[in-house]
Amino acid sequence: MLSMSEKELIEGAKKRDARSQRALFDRYAPTLMGVCLRYCRTRAEAEDALQESFIRIFDKLDLYDFRGSFEGWMKRLTVNVALKGYQRKRFTHEQSGLDTIPERGGAPTAYAQLGEQELMALIHELPEGYRLVFNLYAIEGYSHKEIAETLEIQEASSRSQLLKARKLLQRKIEHQQRIAI
Amino acid sequence: MSEHIDKIFREKLAKHQAPVPNGLWESIAADQAAKRRAGQWRAATKYAVLLVLLLGGLTFLYLSQSNTEAVATAENTLTKSVPELQADTETNSRSTQEITTTEKAGLSTEQNAVSEAPSRVNQANDASKARSASDQINASVPESNAVVQSNFSEETTTATKVDEQEAENTSSRQLVAVDPMLTLPLPLLSPYRAEVVAPEMVPPNERKTTEGFRKQQRQKFTFDLLAGPAYANQIFKLSDENDRALLNSREISEFPSVSLLAGFRVAYQLKGRWSLRSGLLFTQIRNQFEFEQIPIDPMETPLLIRSSNRIRLLEIPLLATYELPGKRFRLALNAGPVLNLSTVAKGRHLMPDLQQPINLEEENIYRTRVGISYQLSLTAVYQLGQGNSLLIEPTFRSYRSSFTQDDYALSERYWLAGIQFGLRHRLR
Numbered sequence: 251m252l253s254m255s256e257k258e259l260i261e262g263a264k265k266r267d268a269r270s271q272r273a274l275f276d277r278y279a280p281t282l283m284g285v286c287l288r289y290c291r292t293r294a295e296a297e298d299a300l301q302e303s304f305i306r307i308f309d310k311l312d313l314y315d316f317r318g319s320f321e322g323w324m325k326r327l328t329v330n331v332a333l334k335g336y337q338r339k340r341f342t343h344e345q346s347g348l349d350t351i352p353e354r355g356g357a358p359t360a361y362a363q364l365g366e367q368e369l370m371a372l373i374h375e376l377p378e379g380y381r382l383v384f385n386l387y388a389i390e391g392y393s394h395k396e397i398a399e400t401l402e403i404q405e406a407s408s409r410s411q412l413l414k415a416r417k418l419l420q421r422k423i424e425h426q427q428r429i430a431i
Numbered sequence: 432m433s434e435h436i437d438k439i440f441r442e443k444l445a446k447h448q449a450p451v452p453n454g455l456w457e458s459i460a461a462d463q464a465a466k467r468r469a470g471q472w473r474a475a476t477k478y479a480v481l482l483v484l485l486l487g488g489l490t491f492l493y494l495s496q497s498n499t500e501a502v503a504t505a506e507n508t509l510t511k512s513v514p515e516l517q518a519d520t521e522t523n524s525r526s527t528q529e530i531t532t533t534e535k536a537g538l539s540t541e542q543n544a545v546s547e548a549p550s551r552v553n554q555a556n557d558a559s560k561a562r563s564a565s566d567q568i569n570a571s572v573p574e575s576n577a578v579v580q581s582n583f584s585e586e587t588t589t590a591t592k593v594d595e596q597e598a599e600n601t602s603s604r605q606l607v608a609v610d611p612m613l614t615l616p617l618p619l620l621s622p623y624r625a626e627v628v629a630p631e632m633v634p635p636n637e638r639k640t641t642e643g644f645r646k647q648q649r650q651k652f653t654f655d656l657l658a659g660p661a662y663a664n665q666i667f668k669l670s671d672e673n674d675r676a677l678l679n680s681r682e683i684s685e686f687p688s689v690s691l692l693a694g695f696r697v698a699y700q701l702k703g704r705w706s707l708r709s710g711l712l713f714t715q716i717r718n719q720f721e722f723e724q725i726p727i728d729p730m731e732t733p734l735l736i737r738s739s740n741r742i743r744l745l746e747i748p749l750l751a752t753y754e755l756p757g758k759r760f761r762l763a764l765n766a767g768p769v770l771n772l773s774t775v776a777k778g779r780h781l782m783p784d785l786q787q788p789i790n791l792e793e794e795n796i797y798r799t800r801v802g803i804s805y806q807l808s809l810t811a812v813y814q815l816g817q818g819n820s821l822l823i824e825p826t827f828r829s830y831r832s833s834f835t836q837d838d839y840a841l842s843e844r845y846w847l848a849g850i851q852f853g854l855r856h857r858l859r
Contacts, residue, residue, distance in 0.1 A: 266467050268460065268683060269735070272723065275456055280448035287449050297452050304459045309466075366447050369440055388437035389444050416436055423436075 256320060264311050271308055278321065279304070282328045288373060288385050289332035296332075303328040329390060333382070333400060364423070372422055380415035387412050457676075460683035468664075471687065475662060475848055482825055482850075486762075486809060493760050651700040653857045655710070657824060658693035661849025663716040667841050668833075674840035677782070681841065684781040684788075688717040688739060692826060692849045698752065708750040708765060714828075716742040716845060720779050722788050736788060740778025742797070742834065746771050748806060763810040769828065771801045776834070796839045804830040808851075818857040825850050 259277075262270025282303060286296035307324055314323055364372075373381055382401060386392040387408070392400070397408040665687060669678050696710035717739055724734040750767040776797035779788040791797065808826040815821060826849050833842035 266463065266470065268463065268467075268686070269721065269723070271463060272456065272460070275459065279451040279455070281446070283449040283451050284444070284447035288444065288447075296449075297455060300451070301455055301458055305462055308459075308463060364439065364443070366443050369443050370447070373440070373444075384440075388440050391441075419436055419440075 257316065260311065260314065260316070260320060263308060266308070274307075275304060278324055281321065282324060285325055285328050286332050287370065288389070289329065289382065291374070291378070299328070299332045303331045306331060325390070329386070330400075372419055375422065376415055376418060380411050380418065383408050383411040384415040384419070457679050457683065461679040464682040467686075471662075472664070475664070479848065486811065486825070489760075489811070490755075490762060493757065493762075653698045653700070653706075653855055655694075655696040655698065655708070655822060655853055655855050657696070657822060657851040657853035658691070659824075659826075659849055659851035659853075661690040661692045661714075661826070661847045663687055663690040663718070663845050663847050665718060666844045666846070668844070669841060671840060677840055680781045684720055684722050685740065686719045686721065688719045690717050690847060690849065691715040692847070692851055694748070694851075696748065696750075704754045704756070706752045706754065708752050708767075709748060712744075712746040712748055712769065714744040714746060714847070716744070716847070718778070720781075720788065722779075722781050724787065736779075738779050738788075740776070740780070740791065742774060742776045744771055744801070745773045746804070750806065750808075752810075759814045761812045761814075763812065765806070765808045765810060765824075767806060769804045769806050771804065774799055774801050774834065796835050798834060798836055801830060801834050802832040804828050812855060818859050820855040820857075822853040822855050823850065824853070 256277075259270045259273050263274050279300065283296065283300050286299040286303070287293065290296040290299055303324075307327055310327065314320065373385065376384060383397055386397045386400065387394070394405045394408045394412075397403075398405040401408070665685065667678055667681060669675060692712070692714055694710055694712035696708050698706045698708040700706045720736075720738045720740050722736045724736055746769045748767065748769045750765040752763050752765045754761055754763040774797060776791045778791050780791060781788050806826065806828045808824050811823045813821045827847070829846045830844055833844055835841060835843045
């Protein structure tokens with residue numbers, strides 16, 4: 251089964267073959283879980299987003315025409331699912347007025363030797379809007395126009411939130427460096 | 432600096448992987464299994480509709496063909512009667528000629544009598560003779576006229592009688608032949624009237640043959656031998672929500688495979704188009720079992736365990752059949768209960784808590800008898816001759832009760848849709 255190529259797996263999954271679907275899940279679920287964790291506030295939300303993402307991936311697999319990276323296509327779909335969850339919850343939070351900024355700090359480490367877990371922790375410390383814009387722009391490579399369309403905000407807001415996110419991250423990293431020294 | 436931050440995050444987090452929680456795949460697989468079943472149901476419905484349309488089309492073609500044959504028979508009857516009508520016309524014209532000849536002969540006799548009169552006058556010497564001759568002449572003219580007229584009227588009467596008889600015969604033939612003409616524009620109304628022959632018009636020797644054919648008795652018993660593939664739809668039902676893991680594990684590890692229907696039937700012809708059908712049926716429901724066993728050592732390749740689950744059923748059908756009219760090609764609708772005699776299940780299934788599949792033979796979860804199911808089928812019969820026919824029978828069967836024991840967490844029911852092919856033999 252592991253000898254099956256990615257194309258064979260995709261073809262099989264398009265025909266709703268359970269083994270091919272399982273193989274795709276095993277191959278890409280950890281990467282997509284990483285994506286979901288960057289966009290969701292909690293692990294439980296990320297797990298829900300990952301489940302919904304795979305259901306949508308299998309449902310929409312016929313639309314994938316083998317042009318471009320399959321992983322990139324899946325990531326984009328996963329980001330959209332995670333953002334839909336965010337958009338649904340944003341209304342609730344606005345209504346309830348909850349403060350979603352996490353209080354927890356990252357582990358002290360050298361600036362150049364920041365590990366994945368530390369960087370993830372730093373991202374999670376950002377306010378929700380900053381985090382989403384930073385994730386989309388810096389890691390996913392979206393343009394401000396695309397971010398504005400995806401999050402239904404102004405392009406100027408996207409730019410200003412990115413700047414603020416960078417400043418905040420820089421300050422946090424420097425703060426961690428000072429503690430480490 | 433800001434772009435440097437972006438780069439650090441992009442490089443380290445773009446390929447970042449996180450552990451996936453256990454049980455997440457099972458939830459996704461259960462959703463996919465449900466969608467797969469829905470897809471199969473849609474496909475089965477699509478094929479059923481196509482089959483019904485195909486059979487409907489065939490029935491329509493068959494009925495149209497029957498009507499065309501009936502119309503052709505009517506046309507033959509008419510074509511045959513045309514020479515007879517021409518012969519009648521010739522007879523009539525011949526009798527008319529005879530009449531004309533007779534008339535002419537009568538008139539010439541009259542003319543002769545008239546022409547003979549002056550000679551008689553000449554022959555008479557005296558006035559009385561002349562008067563008497565004149566009286567004779569006067570008398571002979573009407574006499575000759577009367578003779579001519581009576582001869583003419585007799586001939587005419589005879590001719591008229593012949594005509595009337597011929598006309599009767601012709602009109603009676605025409606009634607038989609013309610009657611279908613009225614139905615020609617509307618062949619569906621009564622195409623068979625064209626074949627009805629008035630008994631008095633059938634020659635006695637032919638009549639005997641017809642009566643002899645009618646008295647021939649048909650055998651009331653027919654034998655069917657059928658077999659074919661089928662799709663068996665597995666339906667699980669959960670009695671307790673706590674057992675959902677078992678439902679999920681079975682739904683994601685079992686897939687429908689090609690099932691088999693086979694049987695031997697005897698039919699007894701009742702009055703009219705009805706008959707009763709019974710016999711012995713063998714049904715094998717097949718499901719593909721697939722399970723990927725994850726080894727303890729993550730470096731080892733997962734082991735794919737695959738087997739075919741089989742549920743074998745021995746059953747007795749009790750079907751009522753209504754046969755639609757036809758000649759070589761006929762359609763019949765069968766419906767009725769099917770009594771289950773024995774059920775045996777072999778294969779494997781997955782328990783959610785175990786990493787290995789268990790054998791169905793070891794676990795006493797299936798019933799040995801599953802009660803009554805209901806069958807509906809449509810038989811297309813094509814007669815080959817000598818009492819043999821070819822059969823194609825789309826069949827639908829629904830099992831109302833569960834195949835599993837009452838104390839098992841899941842109820843498992845099935846419906847089958849298949850197509851059987853076979854032979855029918857009628858005793859001669």
